[in-house]
Amino acid sequence: MTPSPERARPSFHHIYVHVPFCVSKCPYCDFHSTSDPADRAIFLRALESEFRIRNEQFGPFADIQTLYVGGGTPSCLMENELEALGNVLRSSVRFARDYEWSVEANPESLSSSKLGLMRAMGVTRVSVGVQSLAPAVLSFLGRAHTAAEAHSALRLLAEAGFHSWNADVMFGIAGQSLEMLADTLRGVLAYDPPHLSAYGLTIEPGSKYAEAADSSQFCADEQATAGQYEYVVAALESAGCAQYEVSNFARPGHECRHNRAYWARRPYLGFGPSAHSFDGHARWWNTRDLQTYQARCLQGKTPTAETEVLTPREVREEIVLLSLRTKEGLRWDSLPDVCHAEARAALRPLEVAGLLDVGADGCRLSRRGFIVGDAVIRQMVDLVCV
Ligand code: SF4
The missing domain is CATH 3.20.20.70 (Aldolase class I)
Incomplete structure (x- = not known):
């Protein structure tokens, strides 16, 4: 269920x-x-x-x-x-x-x-x-x-x-x-x-x-x-x-x-039309339509429009996508299901290209990597989240 x-x-x-x-x-x-x-x-x-x-x-x-x-x-x-x-x-x-x-x-x-x-x-x-x-x-x-x-x-x-x-x-x-x-x-x-x-x-x-x-x-x-x-x-x-x-x-x-x-993917609650919420496993969002939102709330009903339960792969993708946007970068221990030695080997081309700094505890975008930004992060997702 x-x-x-x-x-x-x-x-x-x-x-x-x-x-x-x-x-x-x-x-x-x-x-x-x-x-x-x-x-x-x-x-x-x-x-x-x-x-x-x-x-x-x-x-x-x-x-x-x-x-x-x-x-x-x-x-x-x-x-x-x-x-x-x-x-x-x-x-x-x-x-x-x-x-x-x-x-x-x-x-x-x-x-x-x-x-x-x-x-x-x-x-x-x-x-x-x-x-x-x-x-x-x-x-x-x-x-x-x-x-x-x-x-x-x-x-x-x-x-x-x-x-x-x-x-x-x-x-x-x-x-x-x-x-x-x-x-x-x-x-x-x-x-x-x-x-x-x-x-x-x-x-x-x-x-x-x-x-x-x-x-x-x-x-x-x-x-x-x-x-x-x-x-x-x-x-x-x-x-x-x-x-x-x-x-x-x-x-x-x-x-x-x-x-x-x-x-950091901490749980949060969103209120108001179109607001998203996240409990660590599932994401759900309120109806976008203001009239529907108002009608539902005023009738005492939840305005939730849809719920999405994240698959293990989607969780890994989110961890990579969100953490790599930060200066601290991605910690290997945030991806317990991934073989870190294999991930490091897969990331070698990005490291050689000067886009990624890879260390024993994790990896982070280099200064050049930040400029290319989303393109590197997308490649990372494809390499690490298989
Ligand atoms: S319509 Fe303009 S001011 Fe309003 S949320 Fe969008 S960007 Fe911001």
Whole structure:
């Protein structure tokens, strides 16, 4: 019989909440979101109801070490809605003493009063989607904010007094020159962020740009993207932000603990439409459709859409895929079913090519390997997870 999430009883110390609202839809994005404000009050009631339902299944939610409120754009909630969200969350979970509570924000909807509210709620970390400070790039990406609004959000965050905060930037965008990227990094670093995430543009299937006959026209070519990535790594590391994952950089002590929990495959629970959960063996996800999500939760039913129990091979693949993205890399003892001598022999060509550092305890991507990134990791999966 297939185990269902309803029967599993692991300890969950990490929670994700998906807030499905954005000011407008970016044409490259397929994250679940709507710009209709009419749904917000109902969503908050449905979310509260989902916490009650999940509490009966998995609760109580005590000793929560990380809570990540993402989206969508949580900062586009009005102040009273943000306060209501905070009340739902604080009444539904009990935090561990040294907890991390992150909230995602975008510049067009961030204000000092919202940041003040978040601090009063107990939020410890805010992540802002700057993406670029070049007006032409922002408009190409269809972002709802201007460069001036991005500067203003960065200034507010630098002064807000959170334990930590992050700025997202993007590269690998058609028409984005290295100078534009360098100016953006310089501009963001001027606010001294303790954490930065840098992502290459990907056109998500199901997004507006993906409908184009040739969706690759929106991205820079592979060589330019690799060059920009190398530039980002060098610029951030020389500014004191050490790379600790393919896309993430932090000053010491400011690494995102929630993301680290994902990469270490710790159990987590996801709330809200399209949110995923994982108990160490199975993964399940909520319905994407906001109306269905709300209707089910308000009727006292779980909004789970599907459950997938991982096969031993899928578990091995996940371990390789996730751990190799990190600076620590893959430890052989995390793959007890794999013959390590054979794996090391199979990986020799990647080692000789300078893409992988292989040692007695495990292996990690070299500096060059990080640049090629996903391609090496895919090869690793094929070589090790047979
Ligand atoms: S990229 Fe971010 S802001 Fe844009 S639609 Fe997607 S979730 Fe919303």
